[in-house]
Amino acid sequence: MFRVIILGSGPAGLTAALYTARANLEPLVLEGHLPGGQLTLTTTIENFPGFPEGVEAWSLMGAMRQQAVRYGALCRPESAVRVDLTKRPFEIETEKDIYRSQALIIATGATARMLGLDAEKALLGKGVSTCATCDGAFFRDRSVVVVGGGDSALEEAMFLTRFASSVTVVHRRDQLRATKLLQDRAFANEKIQFIWNSVIKDILDPAQGKVSGVVLEDVKTHRTRYLPCDGVFIAIGHTPNTELFAGQLELQDGYIVTKGGTGTSVPGVFAAGDVQDRIYRQAVTAAGSGCMAALDCEKWLTEVGYL
Numbered sequence: 590m591f592r593v594i595i596l597g598s599g600p601a602g603l604t605a606a607l608y609t610a611r612a613n614l615e616p617l618v619l620e621g622h623l624p625g626g627q628l629t630l631t632t633t634i635e636n637f638p639g640f641p642e643g644v645e646a647w648s649l650m651g652a653m654r655q656q657a658v659r660y661g662a663l664c665r666p667e668s669a670v671r672v673d674l675t676k677r678p679f680e681i682e683t684e685k686d687i688y689r690s691q692a693l694i695i696a697t698g699a700t701a702r703m704l705g706l707d708a709e710k711a712l713l714g715k716g717v718s719t720c721a722t723c724d725g726a727f728f729r730d731r732s733v734v735v736v737g738g739g740d741s742a743l744e745e746a747m748f749l750t751r752f753a754s755s756v757t758v759v760h761r762r763d764q765l766r767a768t769k770l771l772q773d774r775a776f777a778n779e780k781i782q783f784i785w786n787s788v789i790k791d792i793l794d795p796a797q798g799k800v801s802g803v804v805l806e807d808v809k810t811h812r813t814r815y816l817p818c819d820g821v822f823i824a825i826g827h828t829p830n831t832e833l834f835a836g837q838l839e840l841q842d843g844y845i846v847t848k849g850g851t852g853t854s855v856p857g858v859f860a861a862g863d864v865q866d867r868i869y870r871q872a873v874t875a876a877g878s879g880c881m882a883a884l885d886c887e888k889w890l891t892e893v894g895y896l
């Protein structure tokens with residue numbers, strides 16, 4: 590039995606752990622299948638405040654965990670496989686155990702949708718990216734490819750033109766899903782080209798540990814061709830990790846709906862980070878909302894008389 594259980598060990602979960610631990614709530618953190626969260630899928634982070642030279646992602650996340658543990662957070666390498674939010678205390682089942690808690694902070698993040706290529710996995714953080722805000726500055730005077738046809742693909746493409754010498758948007762259809770305004774802006778941008786009716790069949794070159802080009806296939810003619818480039822940005826959407834909560838919490842497009850801070854549709858359940866944020870999706874915003882969830886949680890525990 591815990592006062593608070595935190596699901597997730599990314600920036601949101603570990604910041605919530607630090608704050609609840611320092612408030613003497615002795616939180617249990619269930620770290621999930623990706624200890625340290627999404628950031629650990631990349632290498633250097635240049636936009637987390639406090640590190641003028643940048644910081645290695647594993648080092649940043651290791652330090653966050655260490656700091657939370659130092660103040661009393663208990664971290665376990667387990668994933669929640671079932672939650673029951675209709676019971677009080679809440680019940681959280683993992684592969685190993687069943688835990689109970691008075692409050693729950695959900696920080697299970699979101700997963701960027703990928704193309705499903707082996708090369709993409711091997712080159713993630715080494716030229717393949719899912720975040721132009723995070724990685725755009727690494728591609729100064731380079732040529733990059735953006736995959737996708739929605740608003741976020743065009744926003745990423747336009748952001749990248751501040752750095753890259755050329756940006757090629759590859760889309761599997763012959764027209765975009767993005768809003769007209771964004772389309773007009775993208776078509777007017779001289780640095781952006783479009784390749785229609787095409788998909789990426791392969792990314793080269795994992796053997797060199799960097800991106801040197803992509804193999805494109807025309808979906809109509811099935812002809813393939815090689816396009817040299819230095820980076821590939823996958824902008825085909827994100828899936829919030831919320832399957833466990835379907836039917837128990839109010840969700841919108843899969844994201845947990847939060848109101849008045851980090852509270853959810855169930856009193857005592859709070860959500861922080863990318864699992865409830867489809868807009869900002871940054872380590873620092875996730876950490877900020879982890880702090881908010883911890884403070885909201887502590888206030889709620891006090892108000893209902895648990896503390």
Ligand SMILES: Cc1cc2nc3c(=O)[nH]c(=O)nc-3n(C[C@H](O)[C@H](O)[C@H](O)COP(=O)(O)OP(=O)(O)OC[C@H]3O[C@@H](n4cnc5c(N)ncnc54)[C@H](O)[C@@H]3O)c2cc1C
Nearest residue numbers: 597598599601621623626627669697698723862863870872
């Ligand atoms: C390749 C890449 C590079 C990036 N680069 C940057 C960057 O340079 N700067 C920046 O600010 N942002 C960057 N981001 C975005 C940033 O990583 C995310 O915005 C941030 O990690 C979100 O934090 P979070 O804590 O909400 O979730 P996540 O980091 O996604 O963490 C989710 C956590 O939940 C856990 N979990 C999931 N399901 C369960 C479950 N059932 N039970 C228990 N635990 C569970 C996972 O194990 C994980 O620990 C990058 C993202 C990627 C993918």
